Amino acid sequence: MKFPIDVDYYRFPTLAYKRRKLFGNMSNKSDKLHKQVVREQQKRIKPGECQKYVRMVIDAGFLHISVGQELLQQINSTDLKYEIRSLPIGNCIIWERNIGQHTIVPGSSGSALDEAWKMENHVLHWIGESNMHHSQQEQRACLGHKLRIAFPDCQYTVALPKLRHSKHSSGSQDPSGLIELQLLHQLHVEQLGTPESQELLCLLQRYTKAIAETPYKKQRDESLGLFKKYLANDKKQCVRVEQGNGYGRLWQQHLNRLPLVTLEVAESIIAQYPCPKKLLDHFSDDPTAVQSLADLKIKRCNGPQPLHTERRIGNVLSNKLYTLYNARDPNALI
Structure with a gap:
């Protein structure tokens, strides 16, 4: 941090030193607070921890239905x-996230x-079975408009019991209403089986986890490119490829996933074929490529050199690699 020239430094060196030290301490405290906030934000979005900071807000109307x-x-x-809270539209559920700040409770003294x-x-809006009959068709037609007014710029899901079709029952439900909700009003529809409460709970658990x-x-997708995100997976046994490093x-790693391929075998193949394209070109250009690969000697990594025994890739593994990279039948066995 740069400071302007202090005239008092020559007249009062002790005072100027204390002033510079004070500014330096303030800058260090500011940096520490900023890093602490960043760590706290990253912790709040980390998988496994993020669900602790998300809650559902359930409309009070759910208390009056079974x-x-x-x-x-x-x-x-x-x-x-x-x-539980009264929402602008009945039988709705929304989600809220704790943003890590605190506000003063209204009516308190500030403490x-x-x-x-x-x-x-x-x-998410729940439509009960009683609202799915033909008499409620006009209300369903206005549902999308009401949701957009009450909750603007949101994604809307309509959950309802699974439709029952019966030729003899006058109360059978018409699926055309659901098609209208999806095509005309752009509402995602989820039909739930029985028991409805258990199915709705499973749906809420999936939504809460995803949200x-x-x-x-x-954040992860923004930091990775369209192709790199498939190579830079954060799961076990995956390889991170970044700025050309890691190929x-x-x-x-790809060779080690194959049967009969140990670390020594993989390193011997890579020494001869630094990339998969080299191996593919060899298979396509040389009729004796399979035998050449089978005769490739395996480099031993451990033990003194005089005690090393010569080993070959072998015909079995060579044929497996040829089948893997040249077979056109998806049901072919390697």
């Missing part, structure tokens, strides 16, 4: 966080703090 009462009892036995929550852009992990996945390790 599905909602059963749902709340089942939610209490899970790790899902929720809050009581409350956590700040931000609404996510996902809304909680969305920031992490967006050799990826080629070796």
Whole structure:
């Protein structure tokens, strides 16, 4: 951090030194606070931890229907966080994320703090069986418009019991209404089986997990290119390829996944064929490529040189590699 020339430095050197030291301490504290905030934000979006900072807001109307009462009892036995509140549209569920800030509780003297929550852009609306008859067709037609007014710039999901078709029952339901919701009103429709409360709970668990992990996945996709994200997987036994580094390790890892290919065998093949294209070109250009690969000697890594015994790749592995890279039948056995 640069400081302007201090005239008092020559007149009062002790005072100027204290001033510079004070500014330096303030700068260090600011950097530490910034790093702490970044670490806290990364922790909040980390898979496995992110669901602790996401909660559901369930409309109070669920308390008056049997599905909602059963749902709340089942939610209490899970790790899902929720809050019951009156929403602009009945029988809706939204999600909120804890943004790591605190606000003063209204009516308090200033000592009581409350956590700040931000609404996510996902809304789920439950349609009961009684609202799926033909008499409710006009209300369903206005549902998309009402949701967009109450919850703008969101993604909307409509959950309802699975339709029952019967030729003899007058209460059979017409699936054309669901098609209209999807095609005309751009609403995603989820039909749930029985028991409805259990199916709805499973749906909410999937949505909560997906919503909680969305920031992490967006951050990961932004840092990776269209092709690199398939190579830079964060799972076990995957190889990170970055700025042209790692292709050799990826080629070796690919060979090691094949049967009969040890580390020594893979290194011997890579020494002769540094990349897969070299091996493919050899197979296509040389009729004796299979035998040449079979006669390739394996380099031993351990033990003194005089005690090394010569080993070959062998016909079995050579034929397997040829079949792997040249077979056109998807059902061919390697």
